[in-house]
Amino acid sequence: MNQQSSDFTPDTTLMRAVRVTAPGAIRVEDLPLPEPGPGQVRIRVEGCGVCASNLEPWAGPDWMQFPTEPGGLGHEGWGRIDAAGEGVTGLAPGQRVVWLGQASYATHELVDAALVLPLPDSIAGPFPGEPFGCAMNVFLRSGIGPGDRVAIIGIGFIGAVVTRLAANVGAEVIAISRRDSSLALARQMGAARTVRMDDHHRIIAEVAELTAHRFCDVVVEAVGRQWPLDLAGEIVAEGGRLVIAGYHQDGPRQVNMQNWNWRGIDVINAHERNPQTCLRGIAEAIRAIEAGRLDPAPLLTHRFSLDALDRALDATRDKPDGLVKAWVACG
Template identity: 60%
Template sequence: MRAAILSAPGQIDLADAPLPEPAAGEVRLRLEGCGVCASNLEPWQGLEWMTYPGEAGGLGHEGWGVVDALGDGVEGLAPGDRVAALSTRSLADYDVAAADMVAKLPAALDGHPFPGEPLGCAFNIFRRSDVQPGQTVAIVGIGFLGAVLTRLCTAAGARVIAISRRRESLDLARHYGAAETIAMHDHYEIIDRVKALTGEAMCERVIEAVGKQWPLDLAGELVAFGGRLVIAGYHQDGPRQVSMQMWNWKGIDVANAHERDPAVQMRGLREAIEWVADGRLDPTPLYSHLYPLERLGEALNATRDKPQGFVKALVMLS
């Protein structure tokens, strides 16, 4: 099979790799596609602690496709079932996954891309946010996650203030229901604007969805007394400093919303499937850039550089 290998920082090689065989309790997938995640960017750029070359297909954890073969003891799945998978080597023609880490896709999703891992991640972040009707929720960073969270929070009856750098991102937030948008340029102007929008009360919930120091600092400033700061951004490029004095003074809760419990991950994935299948969430506008496997390097660069109109890249495999 074809498989993408991160051979060195900034270098993807397309290799002819052995077809994986499913072990007991696993299924093999013939992949249709795989999303490109912002967490891929640090390995792509180069990290001192990483070993190169990486595994065949190893950057891919947002795959979907068709069950191709079953390992011993697998029940409830059959060859031909279309599924989204939580697996780790999906930038290749085939991958294997634990049978209990795949979810069937209903007929309503036939022909539609479905990067299940990030969609499920958004639903799990939303659950950890504990958003209630009538609350004001600030979402700092409107990319793929921020846009989906905007939809979920507005559907829950909250008023969303979307904060992001690019005008087109703020337009996207409006599309998904944001009541107010603020350009993320000046730290103190943003704080003053949120004060004005909330009558000085600030926001009961703030979701940080960037993964960098300044947006985290800003998010802490926007939380109301007794509110909740939800860290959805993936902070993997070094230590962070936080204002514990401010957090203590405000008496806020802080939730790190990246779930690692497999059962919780699957719960979010199943919820995402239900919402997309019945039309409550349409993620189609978020799949802005499609690439073949041979152009994975371009997809990674676009994820980093965010050209005009970029939200999320998908690598299409069949």
């Protein structure tokens, strides 16, 4: 693990942080550098991934309050410990880490030491640990095993990671997505078949043909919209599992309960809220990368500077060709 380097010097002056000030608008501020309290570490943030969950606040719904806290919305950070508060053990200044935080759109963040994981030397590049942990937990909750027929709807970051993990264990993956670049990524990640996400009934017919009308033992819905959820229920096999990995936070959904009930399926909500479970997922993802079972490089596609967070959020919303995950370089 990375330990304190002899030439590491903690910062002593100011930090920079981004605040979202209105729908689609940001401000970069220089602020006093905070001191860690008992049980806390201060982290010099190297970078932070941009999560699709940021897009609803970015659009300015009625419930959103502006401006955000400094660095707010950023929760996919990685960096290097800059200072440690009283009582912190097992972590030291200079050590490279990931963490569960909420203010990583900044050059520095204070974090409870219990929410921090060391990064091994083998992971030297960008590493937004929180979304990798989310994807790992989706895979673990799905129960995907050797020989399973698996459909993954939506090949963004989560869908691509789950495709790779499922293929690794010997599952036959059918990847369903709307963009050519996403389908190409799915094949790179080990998908056996790809299906363009265009027409509802045509997709069902194609999946039926690919599976000899048995459909799929596991279907992972990773889009977070009504139509993909409807589609997922139509292509899961009788007695199969429908895994909800998409971000459904924009209001109520309707489901075809008659279909779900008749098929006798298990419905799994793969979102985790327990911090220890989230950290365990990150640790599992780190082990998968160290073992060569997962490569972060093809997934972190668009880099932005901290003061261009607005452009990074717009890109995450608009999904230019080839985008899997945007990230901002903070340090």
